Amino acid sequence: MTQIQTGKVQRIFTIFLCFWVAFFEGFDLQAPGIAAKGIAATFSLDQVQIGYVFSLGVFGMLFGAFFGGRIADYWGQKKVLMLSIAIFGFFMTATAFATHTEVLYIARFFTGLGLGAAMPTMISVVGDEATEQNRGKLNSLMYCGLPVGAIFVASLALLFSDIKWQTLFFIGGLTPLVLIPLMALVLKDKPHPLTQTPTPTPAIPNMAQVLFKNQQYKHTLPLWVSFFFTLMINYILINWLPNLLMGQGLEKQQAFMVMLVFQVGAVIGTLALGYLLDRLKLWQLASIIYCGLLLALSLLFTTTSIPVLILAGVMGGIFSTGGQSILYGISPIFYSGLGKVTGVGSAISLGRLGAMTGPLLTGKILALGCGTAGILMLSLPALVISAVAVTTLSKYKSTLK
Template identity: 25%
Template sequence: MATLNQRLDSLPFTRKHSRLLAGSGLGWALDAMDVGLISFIMAALAAHWGLSATEISWLGSIGFVGMALGATLGGLLADRLGRRQVFALTLLVYGLATGASALSTSLAMLLVFRFIVGLGLGAELPVASTLVSEFSPARIRGRTVVILEAFWAVGWLLAAIIGATVVAGGEQGWRWALALGLVPALYAAVIRWGLPESVRFLQGKGKQQEAERIVKEFEASPALFASRGAAKPQQQTRPAAASLEEGRQSLFSPAYRRRTLALWTIWFCINFAYYGAFIWIPSLLLSSGFSLVQSFTFTLVMTCAQLPGYAASAWLVEVWGRRRTLAVFLFGSAASAVFYGLADSEPLIITAGCLLSFFNLGAWGALYALTPELYPTAVRASGAGAAMGFGRIASILAPLAVPPLVAAGGIYLLFILFALVFCLAAAASFALPEKRGVSLAA
């Protein structure tokens, strides 16, 4: 008789799957909107408040301090309290804090609120990707998680639109932009009551009847796409007790040490290069002589290239596999970073920025698809959260490192460094196991 996990793995993509993906994805998009907005607010406050480069750097970094702590804490809580509960709580925390930050009257006050925002935001991302991964059929699990990650581009695009219209609209525009962050607080109620709890989590807690009920709901849901005769997922031959015991091992035990070190390296590198570039691009354009409106408009155009990057990654993770797709997009990001550093005209800057968006966000999609697959259920969210939390250290350092790097060697030196970091991440990806089409470990 098939287990509950095998029954989930063998399902087609149903209406219940689409609701789970849309519900989680909307929260993901709201997260991205908040992170993206700070890059435009940094540029605006530099002009309106006369902030120094150091002060702007801290405004860009402080949220990632909270995200580093939140990612680790969120993963631990999700493995103990449940994915859905923590997801709703994190949306509530960062939504309220974002709305409150619109009332800031000083840089210090704004920094405090941005730290709290980071706590909620950092905790939400590993929880959402774990929840979607645990419900997705094995045949299309990677593609489904990349589509979830693609909601990040939607949110960043919304941030770019708000930046180019609301933030650039006047001296108080940044306040109105942050006030929109209250939306996630309202959405938290929908998340809490509208999404199912992870079946794998429920089984680990001995809640077999509730897990059975949820699986039956997914089995009864109408299929949206045909199965196309995919092979059945691999059978789990180990007894459940052995799997749970394995899950209690440290992430640095012999069974997981190699993948953990490689995964943490990739998360650190991709965070450093991505946030170092995209948090600062509007401000770098402004300092290069472009107007506030021009800087925000250029960034909006570059952001549009994120969506096709995700689309390509979503297709390739099930054709090439996660590891190969990740490596190719990381090498593409490195080449694009060199191109951006050399660009010296408006058309070249926009083209290079679009290529960097395409490859970088495609790499993010593949990484999010792979990360939850590397650990068993008992430590899946913790493992993902720890990797993301370690990566957030780089997102703290990157915005602080940009001003001295630009002062030392200009934009060219900065983006050459980003290219080298992308190459290191690509090399580390070959140390990870390939999990395409493999059933998640119990």
């Protein structure tokens, strides 16, 4: 086999493994929303406490993304990705065996910690395989694993309406552990070009240098803002949509059906927007994403018509998860060298902060009796800010082509 063929096979297996990492993140993101009523009944939790269950996992992701990316720059991407999956799998399994609220909270935090560290590392691994011509395609092939994982959970809930919430977490915790030996065989830490010279290996730049030096803040700050608000909206939908729809009068199975088509839309959006990323300017893509998401939210939170809700659910998946995948796809191009994973991890950690904030604010809004109208009013400024932030990145991305 020639070196070119070997490289192609290596690339295929790398994307394949990263797809499955994203699959289990999607599984974990959707499982709490599907299991929320069962968890609430088991531990006698109110809406605010359920918001904590949602947000503690995301809180762990925030720390995992921020520090996991930094550690990967020192230890190597392969080691950190394998360790991340081990932590995630162990604590998601532990969630199924939780007998006290405190244990549940701790397990959710450390599950998120493992997933959070995996994501920036995985994105950088895929980024190493990508060129500017195929970046959108490779990223979408990898990231569509997330909505596929969420579809799998939603399908389980539809097919087995009496499935116990513990069973979902048990399945989602044990199966990703199979990936670890495969990663050991397939993944390779690519040496940075700087390390291949006869000169001594350069020191890894500190975090401030990676994020802000040489006017890098002009790219870092808009990236952080776009991640924060886009993930805030996405996680409100992922975590709360079934409960919100049931609160609007839908039956449990109808709400799960809308959630299922939401994730189908997420697959479509991830693939379609990834295709467009290689062909449109970033500001054009931002206009499509955030206008589409505005329409989807308006329909989801103002109607009880099942056909309209199904359409809105598909649109919500296309533009929220699809939009999130675009941010993941472009983030590696704004950083280079030995601090790349640090830069990507910082952006994702800000996104996780938004993802944690959204479900918590939603729980508070519902507790105050403001309903879906209050959630819609919260979402509108977030969409505008996100659109402006992504648009400011368009000029820089164009100079890299």
